[in-house]
Amino acid sequence: MADQGRENRATTDATMLARIWGWADQAVEHIDASAIARAATARIPLHRSIALRVAGTGVNAPAISGPALRAILLLVLLASLAAGAVLVGSQHRSIPAVVGPASNGIIAFVRGGDIYTVDPASGSIELIVPGPQIDTDPIFSRDGTHIAFRRLHTPAEPTNWDLIVVRADGSDARVIIRDLSGLNFAWTPDSRGLVADTWIPSSHVGLVLLDTIGSQEPAWLTPPMPVYGPSPYAFAHGGGVAWFMRPPSGDRLLAAPDAYTGLSVMDRDGTDVIDLVDVTGLRGGYQSLPAWSPSGSRIAVTEARWAGDKEARLYVMDPDGSDLRMLGHATELGGEGQWSPDGSKIAVNQSRSIEPGTRDWCPVKWWVDSCPGDAWITIIDVETGDERDLEATFSPEWDGVGQEPARGGWSWSPDGRSILMLRELGGRPEIIDMESDTSTRLPWESDSTPSWQRIAAKP
Amino acid sequence: MRAVQEGAIDRSVGDSLFARAASGDEVAFTRIVAAHHNDMARVAFVVCQDVQLAQEAASAAWPIAWRKLSSVRDPSKLRPWLLAIAANEARGLARQRRRRGVREIAVDPLPDGIGPRGTTDPAERVGFIDLANALARLDPADRTVVGLSAAGLSSSEIGQAIGMTASGVRARLGRVMARLREELRDG
Numbered sequence: 037m038a039d040q041g042r043e044n045r046a047t048t049d050a051t052m053l054a055r056i057w058g059w060a061d062q063a064v065e066h067i068d069a070s071a072i073a074r075a076a077t078a079r080i081p082l083h084r085s086i087a088l089r090v091a092g093t094g095v096n097a098p099a100i101s102g103p104a105l106r107a108i109l110l111l112v113l114l115a116s117l118a119a120g121a122v123l124v125g126s127q128h129r130s131i132p133a134v135v136g137p138a139s140n141g142i143i144a145f146v147r148g149g150d151i152y153t154v155d156p157a158s159g160s161i162e163l164i165v166p167g168p169q170i171d172t173d174p175i176f177s178r179d180g181t182h183i184a185f186r187r188l189h190t191p192a193e194p195t196n197w198d199l200i201v202v203r204a205d206g207s208d209a210r211v212i213i214r215d216l217s218g219l220n221f222a223w224t225p226d227s228r229g230l231v232a233d234t235w236i237p238s239s240h241v242g243l244v245l246l247d248t249i250g251s252q253e254p255a256w257l258t259p260p261m262p263v264y265g266p267s268p269y270a271f272a273h274g275g276g277v278a279w280f281m282r283p284p285s286g287d288r289l290l291a292a293p294d295a296y297t298g299l300s301v302m303d304r305d306g307t308d309v310i311d312l313v314d315v316t317g318l319r320g321g322y323q324s325l326p327a328w329s330p331s332g333s334r335i336a337v338t339e340a341r342w343a344g345d346k347e348a349r350l351y352v353m354d355p356d357g358s359d360l361r362m363l364g365h366a367t368e369l370g371g372e373g374q375w376s377p378d379g380s381k382i383a384v385n386q387s388r389s390i391e392p393g394t395r396d397w398c399p400v401k402w403w404v405d406s407c408p409g410d411a412w413i414t415i416i417d418v419e420t421g422d423e424r425d426l427e428a429t430f431s432p433e434w435d436g437v438g439q440e441p442a443r444g445g446w447s448w449s450p451d452g453r454s455i456l457m458l459r460e461l462g463g464r465p466e467i468i469d470m471e472s473d474t475s476t477r478l479p480w481e482s483d484s485t486p487s488w489q490r491i492a493a494k495p
Numbered sequence: 496m497r498a499v500q501e502g503a504i505d506r507s508v509g510d511s512l513f514a515r516a517a518s519g520d521e522v523a524f525t526r527i528v529a530a531h532h533n534d535m536a537r538v539a540f541v542v543c544q545d546v547q548l549a550q551e552a553a554s555a556a557w558p559i560a561w562r563k564l565s566s567v568r569d570p571s572k573l574r575p576w577l578l579a580i581a582a583n584e585a586r587g588l589a590r591q592r593r594r595r596g597v598r599e600i601a602v603d604p605l606p607d608g609i610g611p612r613g614t615t616d617p618a619e620r621v622g623f624i625d626l627a628n629a630l631a632r633l634d635p636a637d638r639t640v641v642g643l644s645a646a647g648l649s650s651s652e653i654g655q656a657i658g659m660t661a662s663g664v665r666a667r668l669g670r671v672m673a674r675l676r677e678e679l680r681d682g
Binding site for chain 2: 075
């Protein structure tokens with residue numbers, strides 16, 4: 037009887053898997069793979085051999101090689117900037133070296149396509165970027181003076197957008213670049229520029245460096261950084277800074293062609309390359325989110341073989357790759373580690389799969405024999421390796437959130453005393469106090485990851 | 496089309512083609528791309544449930560494969576290896592998209608107004624929607640195991656590709672399939 041039941045289930049499962057495969061076959065259009073193969077095997081860097089769709093002009097850059105192509109790409113980007121930009125005037129300001137903890141300022145968030153700021157102390161909310169456009173992902177510069185955000189073209193084109201910078205009060209709006217098609221952007225550590233990724237059709241991603249202060253032309257970071265696939269770089273939250281650029285000036289870059297190849301450090305012009313310990317070679321895993329510490333004195337990287345079954349590890353090392361140490365214990369890390377503002381700790385996603393038959397952390401409504409697990413944030417002391425789970429960040433996985441406690445993102449507060457997290461886009465953010473391990477839910481909702489302004493101490 | 500038919504292509508390609516591609520023969524590599532890309536896109540689609548992202552994930556896997564092909568010692572492991580890379584890229588892309596202010600809304604997994612290729616049966620269309628919704632409620636790791644299993648990989652192959660034991664894969668897959676059975680029966 038039991039054997040018959042197992043046989044029936046096996047047949048049902050096989051049928052279901054066949055349905056899933058058939059559904060995927062129906063949905064995915066069969067394409068000509070020749071162009072993909074040509075792109076993958078191009079002997080020159082891939083972005084030189086693939087047409088680059090630029091700035092809505094319909095211009096396809098011809099496939100040429102050498103320095104001439106780089107000049108043409110820069111000219112095309114500049115032309116699109118001139119054609120579409122609304123320059124209200126360039127600015128020249130001195131940028132303090134902002135490293136370490138700062139004071140907590142206001143928080144920027146988006147609701148209904150408009151950008152707001154809120155004083156978390158008083159609760160006072162200001163609408164700073166209104167209008168019919170759909171704006172999202174506001175990120176404060178590290179010096180707290182400006183906000184960068186994405187402006188989507190239309191709801192039907194969520195992956196095509198413009199990058200805009202305003203002052204912290206919403207004034208002086210400037211379009212930095214139009215029609216980027218990537219998914220990520222972040223401020224440079226010195227608050228002078230922005231880094232964004234942009235898809236090259238049928239190829240992969242290029243990183244472009246954009247000046248927000250003067251009038252320098254957009255410049256590709258890849259090369260000299262290796263051209264790569266979906267980024268292993270630190271475009272995660274953590275304050276919206278491109279953590280693959282060494283603070284405070286961004287002079288040294290963490291670089292890898294993909295998540296499966298060892299990490300290197302190099303100057304911005306590609307010189308002075310130092311190959312770091314290849315953590316992917318330790319167990320044949322992949323690396324994610326390599327990040328400089330806020331002072332630029334250390335590097336952290338996560339190595340994982342899929343997020344499951346306690347196979348992810350967090351490493352720190354010196355800038356030359358020496359003193360490699362694993363922090364904490366190998367566990368089901370979600371892969372997102374963020375340095376505290378003072379560089380003494382790393383907060384990291386963790387998750388746990390619950391084995392069948394247990395009731396531990398299994399919500400009452402769920403099936404006892406199939407409760408999948410939960411996720412939370414752990415704080416790890418960099419020097420001692422001591423770990424502390426933040427109970428207030430616990431989030432059950434059973435509703436399909438996945439192996440992270442906050443799908444809407446999270447980050448350290450500027451003063452390093454709390455975590456700002458958004459469990460779900462459109463939900464109400466929470467401030468998790470480190471000392472008391474308690475959560476305060478804020479009285480407003482945010483459609484994207486909120487950003488906390490840093491107010492640096494005056495020298 | 497069952498994955499086993501695609502697997503037959505893999506066997507017929509043969510060790511010599513793999514060896515040539517691994518040594519830098521672009522023509523041989525192109526044949527490998529042609530043989531495997533669509534399956535990679537299918538697996539990526541099961542993982543991320545977005546057609547565009549699935550194609551981008553599968554496309555993004557090939558430069559990696561080109562660089563790392565020589566590290567695959569056993570040609571019979573090529574297909575699981577490629578599918579796993581595509582699944583991993585799909586997870587990464589889906590994760591990045593979730594973080595970029597795009598609130599997920601319920602969408603029909605099929606192109607607007609169009610039924611499955613060659614079919615306009617409303618009942619079949621509803622079935623696909625139920626299946627898509629049930630898969631959407633799984634976490635990405637579970638969808639990865641399901642996608643690779645639907646592609647015809649054994650538990651051992653899946654385990655080697657994603658860093659789990661074969662028994663761990665079986666246990667996880669059994670749990671996930673039980674959940675899918677329950678949801679589709681209730682739905």
